[in-house]
Amino acid sequence: MNLMLILTGFIVLFLAELLYFKIAGRFNIIDQPNHRSSHSNVTLRGGGIIFSIALLLYPLYFGFEYGYFLLGLGIISFISFVDDIKPVSNKIRIAFHLIAVALLFYQLDLFNLSIFWIILALILVIGSINAINFMDGINGITGSYALITLCTLLYVNIYIVEFVTTDLLITSIISVLVFNYFNFRKKAKCFAGDVGSVGIAFIILFFLLLVVIKTEDFSYLLFLLLYGLDTITTIFFRLIRKENIFEAHRSHFYQYWANEKKIPHLAISAIYASAQLAINALIIFWMPHTIFIFFLFLIFTTIIFLVCRFAVEGSTRLIGD
Template identity: 35%
Template structure:
């Protein structure tokens, strides 16, 4: 009954939001970075927030710090979708929400090297999902694969209530109605991508610490490799302003140079993440040493693959 009620709420909410967005022109405008051809409704990722809030209010207010983090980052990101806030202010908010996730998981923070590493990972996760949400289906396909993997493992391990993960999956499917198209009706916007980024970060950290399995850090590896390598390319090769919009991501170049469709490149990225997630599923009970070797091995192959295809695309573009 709860699932049907949530589905009805999400469908009604999405219809209302889309109708209002069309009426008041709440759309992503075309810029030099845009890969879409016309202004499109933005912010439909608010559905993810509704799903998490639905869980919070129907499950005895579980995970209050996580819900607070979601509320904060969703509010700021929704404003940023329409008013373009300062990059430094956004990063400051990302730090706060990451700390809130730490409070949820560890009942506080401990200022040490590990805290700094995971703080950077949290900020990185939020921005990775944000940067990679550039073509139809990219965010949705990947998030469905990742949340479904956590759901499968959680069935055996029971680290979080299953309905939390199912609720988010339902929201992703409703979102897909608007986004999984050749010409998307709506984009998630920063409100969707940042919320999904912090939610996946929460799950990664929870599963990693509870199961003593660092391999769960691979659950965002496809997005992270593209983001990290693109960051290095801009920092050391083009030496451009890192806070300015760009079109250097491998998926962006694939769409522009090869003419690959949005949904096709999104499917390829999701399939690669699915392969990695299968490796995670079959290796999370191995010793830490083996997990680290597997994580390093997959990461190395990913980075090499990135630069191989990046160079081929550069030659084609020239």
Template identity: 40%
Template sequence: MTLTAYVFLTTLFFGIELAYLRLASRLGIFDKPNERSSHTGEPVRGGGILFWFAALCAFVYSGLAYPFFFAGLTLVTLLSFLDDLYTLPNRYRLLGQFLGVWLMLWQTGIWPAEGWVYIPVLVVGVGILNAYNFMDGINGITALYSLITVGTLWYLQGEQGNQSLYGFTMIGLLVFTWFNARRKALCFAGDVGSISMALLILFLLYTAIIARQNYLLILLLGVYGVDSVLTILHRLWLGQNIFQAHRLHLFQLLVHRLRWPHLRVSALYAGVQVLINALVIWALTEPVAIQIAVAAAILGLLASLYIGVKRRLMR
């Protein structure tokens, strides 16, 4: 695309976000603090709906290149937006997410060789969607982390894949970052934003894994993954309901116990993921034994940091 096209898209996305903010303010769609929230005030909820519009523009621009994936994205976006408004029962949200991930897999045309593997693949996919949603709790974290992840995947794919989806998604993220990554956010992504971005990233990540035949790329979600999984295990050990709102994620404790500014914590998470991504990119050309050692070292270090810092914060 030309520079003029990028400028036009940026202007268009700013207009869409401003229009949504005005509409949401009139309708009272605000992100009211609860047991999970780490913010004060009531910014507009659901500003991440811009990600779906970015995907829509990419879908049209590419000549309707990936209809099954876009159908799945539209389904989870709609259900997540309704959940932002009314709090849907878990069974409806999960059913929609399973269908969305299934349509994404159908779009790639790559399925597990054994039929029984379908179920764990779908479960892992839905788990990633919800983990990404759980991590959306402070100003800038979804915006900055997603920019790093999508940007890295775009770099790895080079001229392969659907360039418009990468480019349009990055522009949408940059525009959303302007509204969200500030001391007092004008809007939060909401479930509609974090879930739709998670499915977008899952699609891009899965296609990259297929193209390179290398599962080391899963570590591009390493920081979020370790925080999410270990927090779930911690809550199960405490006997808590993991579906209820809470403030036990490490990033939440850094905000509430150490009183760190939101943007500092968000930048820390994104910065650590940048270092991991650089190491993953280097390891992709190394022998399998080295890749396994790198993966073990990254996961071990992340887990050790999580456990050590969290113990100190919860004394």
């Protein structure tokens, strides 16, 4: 993709985002703060729709090379956008998610694998989509984290192993840059919404699964390590406290920094993105890519993350009295 095409893509997506703001304002698609929110201002919701729009427009110029993936993206983005406007029942949402993931798996030829690997991939994808969605709670965190992940994948695709058309990755990065312009600020113009967080999760997981399949190396899944650690440890502590893990909450580590410690949202987002960038660099340049090292690194980082949470939040908050 040449510079002129990149600039054109940025302008088109920028205008598309502005058009969405007009529509969202007209139909009152807003995020109303409540007691579980980490923000206090009424803000447009669903600005992350630009992630899906960018890739759904992609075939108009580059062709339908990834048709089933894009169809799945369209399906999961549609139900997520509807859910942003008016809550959808869990059964309907899960049904749409499963159809979208099935199309993703078909694109990746995963149905040729044994049932064990299909189930494992399903757990990974559904769990990761929900984790990324749960982590979308403060200004800048979704956009900055997605940008780091996608740029790392672009580096891998160009300099290590080509696993996808580079133009598709660049298109995704442009959409994230457009979104960040409106979201990565003290007073955000818009939030990603479920359509944004779920959409970008679906996109990132497509790229990650492609590179894992191409290389047969699970180490690349660690590009989502920090989000995974925050989500899994939060679920673990909520279970210990006998809380309903399906109810909305403010128990994530990043939420503690934002709500209890009053750390600026953009500072927290920058810390998470920078930490994941450091992890990605370690994985690419220094870590041996063996299954033993993969699990050893996972255990080591989990212990460090738990120690940090106990040191900062305290045992009473994490596990109760």
